[in-house]
Amino acid sequence: MSAPESYGPFAAARRADILAAFDVHLSAEDSLYESPERLALTRAEFASALVGARLPGEARMLLELALPDLTSARPATAHARLLLATVELLTGDVRRAEDTASTALTEFGRLGRAAWETRARDVLLRARLAQTTENGLDDGLRLGRPAQAAESGIEEGLLGECAAGADELEAAGWRSEADELRLFAVSAFVRRCGRGVGGLVVAQRMLDRVRDGSGCVATRLHAEALRRWVGGELAEALELTRRGFAESLREMSRLASETSPGDAAVRGATEPPQPASMPLPTDRHHDAMPDSGGFASASDGVSKVTEGGRPGGHPTTPPVPAIRMSRNFVTSTLGAVPHVRRLADERWRVSRVAEEIATLGLELAIRQESADDVLLWSERWRALVSGAEPVAERPEVLVELVRDQDALHAVVAHGDRVTLHGLGSLSAVTEAMVRIRYNLRRRNLRDTRPEGEEGLSPGLLRELSALDEALIRPLRLPPGAVSVVPTVALHSLPWSLLPSLRGRAVSVAPSAALAVTRREVGVPVVALAGPDLAHAEEEVAAVVGVHEKGERVPATRAALLEALGRAGIVHIAAHGIFSGRRPMMSSILLDDGPLLVHEFFRLTRVPPLVVLSSCDAGMASAPADGAAFGLAGAFLDRGARTVIAGIVPVRDDEAARLMVEFHRLLARGQSPAQALAGAAVATDVPGFACFGTG
Template sequence: MALARPHEALAQAEAWLAVRPSALRAAVAHQAIGVVHRDFGNLDEAIRHLRTALRLARRADDPARAADIQASLGVALVMAGRTRHGLRTLDTVIRAGLADGLGRAAIGRLLIRRVWVLWSIGRYPEALIDADRAVMLLRGTDPVWEARAYDHRATTQLARGAIDRADRDYAHSEVLFHRIGQRLEYADTRRARAAIAFARGDLPTALAMLDDARQIVDDLKVFEPELHLTRCTALLAAGLAREAAEEIEAAVERSRRQGGSATRRAELLTAASTAALAVGDYETATSRADEALRLLRRQARPQWAGRAELALLTARHSAGSQPGDLLRRARRLAGRLERTQLPAAEAHFLAGQLALHAGQIAETHRHLAAPAAGRGGDLQRQVLRWHARALLALSHRDSRTMLVACRRGLALIDQYLGTLGATELRAQATTHGAELASLALRHAIRRADPWQVLRWSERWRAVALAVPPARRRTDPLLAADLTALRHLAGRLDSASAPGQIPAAAQAERRRLEAAVRRRVLHTSAVAQPRPLTGRASTIGRDLDQVQLIELIDLDEQLYCLVVRHGRAELVEVGPTAAAERALAHTLFSLRRAASLTGTTDLEQVGARLERVLLGSSTSVLEHDPVVIVPTGRLHAIPWAMLPSLRDRDITVAPSASTYVRARATVPASERVVLVGGPNLSTGADEVLALAQRYPDAIVLTDGEATVERVLGAADGAGLVHIAAHGTFRADSPLFSALELDDGPLTVYDLERLHRAPYHVVLSSCDSAVGAPSGADELLGIVTALISLGSAGVLASVVRVDDPSTVPLMVDLHHHLRQGAGLSQAHLLARQAARPDPARRITADSFIPLGA
């Protein structure tokens, strides 16, 4: 009960002690209290109760109970950081138990405690020997301890890399724990099986199992550091670094408040350092790793100490520390780990990177040879291997082998992305390939080979959009949560003034959003085509009659690649930061001009933006239509404001490959859908004006524009026009939404479409804005539609003026009806709007995306 229902066990044990029990019953009560306090992290209290229990068991002359209590005490001592004392206590009690002829079950229970201790300090071969003996002794005896024996053996097998054996043992213990109601241990087994799923590369299943375990632990109101450690690892693998950092930091602080296990706190601190590194917080990464390293050295735990020191050195390297001292420490760390037969590949890799940076080629070869060797392993290990091989080839000046290694590493990540059903996970997981893609792109730019630059720029750009997300129309629970969230949002918007939403309602909104996000993250991919990555030569042929401008951001330097009529030219523009500042100023000026709160020379603003964004590349442009591929950080650009592009047919695409794919898309039908949302200053004027031009259109307005009706009508339509306000959620971009009559239509709702509409016009919100994610991905409404298969989307980069939008949209659809494409219709509508300053500002705020 102390492990399954700890609060009940604590209450019952204290009740026993209150009625002056026998020495044996008092010993059992104190042991139960000690185990509960041990697992809650109150270690001084735990040790005090266990020592009292041991004295009482000896007074009762019960050697079996005394041995069991002594084993619990040994574990508590290790958890308190007194590793040698705890292990010595366990060794002593096991030798005495064998000498005194304790029964099979009693010896098995003692061995299980030592298995955990040996595993926690990295002595896996000895732990496995004890675990095998414990399983043999406990099989068919006490189901609780039999389940624990299988669980501990599985944990040791997993640490040694025997994934299938570990999963079989975990499955066995999971069934037993569930059958006998050991909820906390069942939760831990779910956590462990999540680690198995993660090791196999099945991240959605791992996240689902971890959420199951977390729900049980939360219900029991206990603190389980191991669960936070596993979740942190999984979230980092998913690319959700900020979420991982927040979770593990909260666990560190909770451990401090509760005075928890020093052993577990050291592990939490090490994980916190790794997570802080992933979000670029080098100061926190350094301080957490330094504190963890001091604790772990006192605890004599070389494997975890090696992890902490590696995190510390990596943080200092990332923060710009001198490589000389770091190289010496990394070299010593790798050697120390190898001598103790612990994993040393990452330490060798860091030493190899530092040696390459210092120009020490022989040292580079020596260190990178270790991580470059071998086969198999999880995704991180395999990508590290190809990265090491690429750096080795670079040190040999063997560019061909280096590029092959980059290509092979990225292909591995392609396969991994194909297992993920959630757009967010695919976008974030591209970070695993960022270093490989940058290495190859850096080489191409050094060679000044524009075609090779195009090939490698395209290779890792908008990868997450190349495969549409898994369809979720048939998930009734997801649909129910989205409906509940929509109804809540509608009630809050109608009943509360801004800033006055009740705390309970805010909490319920957060709960529903978390439920939706969790359910989507748990979605595995279905059979899908491999991501389209495109070759430079193929893209060049496919870009007939258009000119390509592709922006490249490498090492905070902006480059512009222009491809036209089979020729390619690369221009170095300048610092990326300058372009970002100019873009921010441009968007501010555009908003201010639209709101009529001031006057701004937009001509001058546009010219300044063009200089820092495109440099001299516009001088080679001809009169053909232009396809623009910006970077994720520079996506929301009002391109029509740039002087050289003002009178051109412009299309914006996440990548050249995406443009080629979109251009090949054909409409599934000629159905036209016109949607008018609530609270527009022009009411239904825009939709009704367009309805006169499309007499057969489906018109949804005046209370009929509900999410389900809009989705049903838009599914596979030829043209969908939505006049509705929207919200962009930088904190959670897939909850960005269009406001309809019954509440928000989010990106999660759009992903329920069976087939995306061919063309979409979003006329009343800044829906072209997205959130940069992963290596160079973008999450938002427009990218969701393109990912689902829409050929083209027209949207604005700033909020637009409703009255000025109506005539612009009427003119746009006039040209669409005449047979113009989306970008051409936008150009003609822009030109017609120029005499009217307000209409011109509105027209320049829109960009056509896709094809």
């Protein structure tokens, strides 16, 4: 891996944006329940911030709640519907995205919003392109024919429609969006056609428009890299991609330094505003498109109510260094501070440019079958999403999974040796994981085995063995602790149950950078027992007794937050609730109510080791590689070295037995991953995983 690159400050700025958005949203939910339409407007605005924070699932649910309460004739309804179409596209529901974008296009037409019709058509074309890539079909261009045979009819096909749509976007003032559509369209067709399709005349013209007209250096380099890829010049394309990525990092560094409204105001007085990527009126200050009728004008009154994050203008928590920007951004999500809002929009725009370039770099590296380059570009992408600073070190045995559409690949790194392996279909592996999780849930809930009969069912063992043959055995892993960096949904696979990994120290991390973080586990060890668990008291008493400096605290929000700020190890035996559609609303149930995931993002310090003896606490929503949203992911994001957590429902008595043995081995000096592997074998209790550094 190359020398570390800096992403952290930029990611921290984007995190401040979403924290502020949560402040406003939660306050509005409390104060506007008697004003359904105003609440719906606030939900739609919050959904825009969620998309920027890579939480499209949560954004989609909020928009689906908001739209029925919006008056159909109002511009805000069309804008919310367009945002929903964008979110549906991001979550992979491309057919629904096409239908929703078509409806938004009709609504903007009725309202006479010609400029916004171009944005709706943009999403509509992207949805059709995604279906073309997914199905291998194109009503206008038969991709199965040779490229030369398709040239004469290309202008009448989908690629020609995208070229025309991009021109309309540019004419309406959406220059950066026009370039995004051009690059997106060409990329989709190159992926479908493969390399060496230089005969696509329309694709070449679209790339010319970007290369010769874009005001962004990184975007121009991206276009030229695509041109070389189209011509089959992979090495040249990869070098241009590297240069484009370096330019995007420089722009990210500049934006990360602009951390105050004052700085943004100075920029606003001297530079024209850049269009953002989300289709909301408040995202722009464009001469041709006034904000009237959109979310901002309908929300001005709300921003006065919610100043400071709660009614009355009093912050619920004092400002702290890690989230100081959150105080500055607290009303920006409702359009009350336009220059600050624009700064957040610029971060969204430049991060999209960097992510698209990193995606291209990874694809090119895979096609060149260069294991070192695949690992490098995979870590670059993950760092963009998570903000975890890349490091030069590697875990003892690293298995990093990457995907190229439905093709799954693994990079294995051990010492100086890095190898690349093809593992077949990602969808087939995901389906096997779903079956394994289903059988494991049934086992833990006593649906498949009589009371008192331990072990895994024969059917579950067969599924695990089959997946092991497809996923792990071909890698020929050397001895040592294994760090797995999964892709998308595979975060929730019970890796340590696969036969080749059973009994080995196995940890799961969103990136290799988080798998090699080094920080000693310290003291004291603080434990608490949540309500309504028969064996939690016994478990906590045993855990405290194992450690020389163990102590117990009440299961209250205040006590837990205080313990997280001072302890070396925190052990929580409580009910865990994972929300797949709204992972930031996942929670731990305490005596005085639930503690939500997004509240952990305000912590300035967490223990090196957090143990979540809870059902589903290790589950994650992974909308992109490098992002694993959930309880365990929140602690890793805030700086925990390791999190031990359940990834399926776990029985109270079995969890207590496993955890006592885990802490005994931990107290003897074993690493968390070693202690968990040993405890799982000794107690025959499955369902827990080690996240982060093993």
